[in-house]
Amino acid sequence: MPTFYVSQTATNGYAVGSDANNGTTKALATLTIQAAHTLASTGDTIMINEGNYAEVVPVTKGVAFLPEVDYTVTISGTGTPANIVTTSLAGLATVTFGKLTIDGETIGSTGSAINCGSGTKTHNVTFLGTRIICGALYGVRDQLTTGSTTMIGGEIIK
Numbered sequence: 001m002p003t004f005y006v007s008q009t010a011t012n013g014y015a016v017g018s019d020a021n022n023g024t025t026k027a028l029a030t031l032t033i034q035a036a037h038t039l040a041s042t043g044d045t046i047m048i049n050e051g052n053y054a055e056v057v058p059v060t061k062g063v064a065f066l067p068e069v070d071y072t073v074t075i076s077g078t079g080t081p082a083n084i085v086t087t088s089l090a091g092l093a094t095v096t097f098g099k100l101t102i103d104g105e106t107i108g109s110t111g112s113a114i115n116c117g118s119g120t121k122t123h124n125v126t127f128l129g130t131r132i133i134c135g136a137l138y139g140v141r142d143q144l145t146t147g148s149t150t151m152i153g154g155e156i157i158k
Contacts, residue, residue: 004036005029007049012068014049033057033065033075042093048100054078057085062093062123070099071131077106083115083141087125092147094124099154105135117143129153 004023007014008031017029023036026049030036033053036046042062050072057075067073077084084102087095104113113132116125124147131154132139139156142149 001043001045002040003045003047004040005047005049006031006033006036006053008051008053009049012049014068017049037061037063042089048073052076056083059085059087059095060089062089062091062095064096064098065100066096066098067100070129071101073100074103075100076103082107082111083118084113086115086118087123088118089123092123094126096126096128097130099129099131101131101133103133103135104139105133107135112138112141114139115141115143116149117145117147123147125149127151127154132156134158 005026007017007029010016014026014029017031019031019035021028021030023030023039032055034055034057040063045064047066047068049068052074054076056077075084084104102113113134
């Protein structure tokens, strides 16, 4: 399965990304996680270079989000979103988050750092060493009706 690359900085062999790029190499990385997700298909990997990604990530495909270097990637949202990451995909595809940080400090008082199963509620979400910072009502909100949410290692910080 293909790997797509995301970068805001020229480090770790990456060029600074552009959302006009195809994301298929470190030299042609996208600038945003969302742009790489748009290019990816279920089963693909999105490799993210170090940095603070101030964006909201609606996940609609079963992909893996992995950091280039453990714990050097933070997804923090922008403004005061309801959720930083929302998963909504059909079928029993799996969304995987690696050793990165999802920072929910900026979300509104009723939101979630991660909302699993908004809309379509039949998929799996796996956190492998993921750090989740919860500044609101939920760190991880599990609304799945079929599938599962699994956390292996990592931590939820309130």
